[in-house]
Each structure stands twice: as structure tokens, then as C-alpha cells.
Amino acid sequence: MDRREIAALLAYIGRLDPRSIRTDEGEARDQLAQWHELLGDVPMATPHGWDARVAARQHYRAAPYQIQPADVVRPWESYRRNRLALHCDPTPSADPDDQAAWTAELVGTRHAVATGIAQPAQARAISQEGINPRLQARLDQIGSCIPPAARAALAPFRPARAAREAAVAQGLPDALSVRCEWCLAPVGEPCRRRRIGPNDGVRAITPRATPHPGRYDLAAAQQAQHTEQAQQPALT
Template sequence: MDRREIAALLAYIGRLDPRTIRTDQGEARDQLAQWHELLGDVPMATPHGWDARVAARQHIRISPYPILPADVARPWESYRRDRLARHTDPTPSVDPDDQAAWTAELAGTRRAVATGTTQPAQARAITSGRDGIDPKLEARLREIGSCIPPAARAALAPYRPARAAREAAVAQGMPDALSVRCEWCLAQPGEPCRRRRIGPDDGARGTAPRATPHPGRLDLAAAQQAQQPAMA
């Protein structure tokens, strides 16, 4: 708040609590200087829910003590902290190889969130879809998509059958078997099921990945999917 805003805030406070009004001109000037010194970096209002007048009014409403600059600064600090705690750094829209620009955009976004000019960005997983994505980044993603271009991905499919089967299953809305551990062959989540290779002497000779998961693993994934609420 600049001096003019501080003066407006003090006038508003004076209307709600006449004890804070300084009639002596020197005292009024000192009061203005003191509040400005302490609250110069606190905005009067932001587009996202902060208003110094609301904080002042709340104090006067519930406290028997005359308001001090701290009674505005403290709510502002907790407003900032709360917003930063809810913020998850979104992926910057600049070239990831440009380290300086990347860091600058992350820091700039955090600053904007803290000072209340931007809403906190939340993890995409808990918000609905891609609404929150920066339009510049959206364009970049359209351009690049996956790190494997679609054509190359399709060409690779025969060589990575387990992965291709998983992608096909997920695309069709079927349970993702690889999201759980296989109780049969003990393959870890993300790893394809393995079958044992039997040597001529009937002894096990290592394992080879299977293109399709063991049926029990599919059932387990289906059961787990049924337990979880559907994601948007």
C-alpha cells in the first residue's frame, strides 16, 4: 500500500473504531508514517481474496484492543503462506534447455502466487483435466507430445509388446494390470509379467517377459480399479 492507500485504510479504521483517530496533526502524520513503514509491502487488495480492509474489520469485530499494523500484517503473512502451501509448481512454458529462463519463470510464478496476483496451481492429478495448463505450454505439448512421436511409437509396438498391450488396455478403459504387483510371477508394478524359460534338462533357465499379464494380475488390477473412485 502506498501512503494514499494507507491513509484510506486509516480513515476506514477510524470509522469502525474512533479510538484510532488522531486529531493532532503531528500525531496523525506519525501514525501514517508508521503504518506506511510497516505495511508498505502489503497490498490493499488482490484479485484473489485478500483485502486489507477485511482484515482490519475482522480485528475490530473480534478484538477489544485498538488495531495495530501487526493486525493487518499477520493475516497477510498467513494468506501468503497458505497460498504457497497450496501451490504446486506448474511446468514452465519456456524451453526446458534454457535453465535461466526456466528458473526465472518458476520463481516468477511463485512470487505472483504469494502476492496474490495469481491463483495457486494445484497438481494436475487432483484438478479436472488440463484446464490449468498454460496455453503456451499446451501449444508446445501439441507440437512435441510424447518424447516418442506417435509414428515411431506405433513402429516400436511389435518390439515392446507388453508396453503396447498396456497402452491399448488403458486406451480402452480396461484395468491397467501393470499398475499392481503380480502375485503369480512377482513382477513389480510397471514391470511386465515374466514366464520361466525351461532348459532341455527341465531346469529353469532364467525368465522372459510376457506380452500379456498373468490373468490373476488383471483381476487384481480390476478389483483395485473398482475400489477407487473414477478419476475425471
């Protein structure tokens, strides 16, 4: 609030409680300076539910004591906390590689919500909102949520997935789309290598970088079956 808004608030409070009225010009000036110092960052009203006059009225409805600046600041801080508690940060539309722009957009959105300028954003799973158009355009451009350069840099650290992606890109059957009959690895999981101890017990199980050959055969047979089923309606 600026000094004019503080003066309007004090005039409203004076109508509610004549004890707060200062008739001396010097005392009125000091009171205005004190309230402006303590409430300078508190707005008079916001588009979404906050009004300092309502806070003052609620104070006199609940307590007979003369109002102090803290009696307006406390409801304002509670208002800010409640709005941020209801807010779920939406995905910024800025380029994720631009850390400064990404952070600035997050901070700006939270500040707008906390100060009552914007409504809290609900979680996407609850509101069923679609993806941001700018993010969708960028996803369509690069073809994946992981850029090609990042995918290539991660390939040495996840060889099984890299081999799977390379096979699918070449049109070969996806071995991980079927269950391995040799090591019993489920669909989507890499094949496993078992280390047997001297007493024929399994000592350790480690993932393989490449699937077992039999799994390739099962995936190829499944792919051929799907292709045949897709062609049957056309032949009919």
C-alpha cells in the same frame, strides 16, 4: 499500500475506533509514516479475497484493544501461506534448458498466487487439465520427452534399454515385451544372469545387457501372431 491508501485505511479505522484518530498534524504525520513503513508491502485489496479493511474489522470484532500495524500484517502473512499451501506449481512453458527463464516463470507464478493476483493452480491429477499447448508443440517436435542428444548420452549407462530402443527402431520384435522363460524376468524387465556358488546356491543376480535368445524367439512369435490377427479382418 502507498501513502494515500494508508491514509484511507487509517480513516476507516478511525470510524471504527475513535481512539486511533490523531488531531495534531505532527502526530498524524508520524502515524502515517509509521504505518507506511510497516505496511508498504501489504496491498489494500486483491482480486481474490484479501482486504486490509476486513482485517481491521475482524480485529475489533475479536479484541477491544487499539489496532496496531502488526494486526494487519499477521492476517496478510497467513493469507499468503494458505494460498501457497493450496498451490501446485504448473509446468512452466519456458524452455527447460533455459534455467533462468524456467526459474523466473516459477517465481513469478508463485508471487502472483501469494499476492492474490492469480488463483492457486490445482494438481493436474485432480483438475484433469490438459498439457500446456506450448509444451505439446515442443514434444511433437522432438518426438519424446527425452531429447535425442540426451538419450544418446544416457545409452552407455542403460545398455538394456538402449538395445531395446534400437531393436524397436529397426522394426525388430521387442524382447522385453514378453516374459523370459529362461530366467523368469517379467515383462519390461531385462534378463538376469545368475552366479552360482560352490554349493549350487545362487550368490548374485545381475541384469544382462542383452536378452536371452529364447526371449527373442518368443517376442518374434508374439509379433507374428499380432500381425496375423490384424490382417484377418482385412482378408475377411
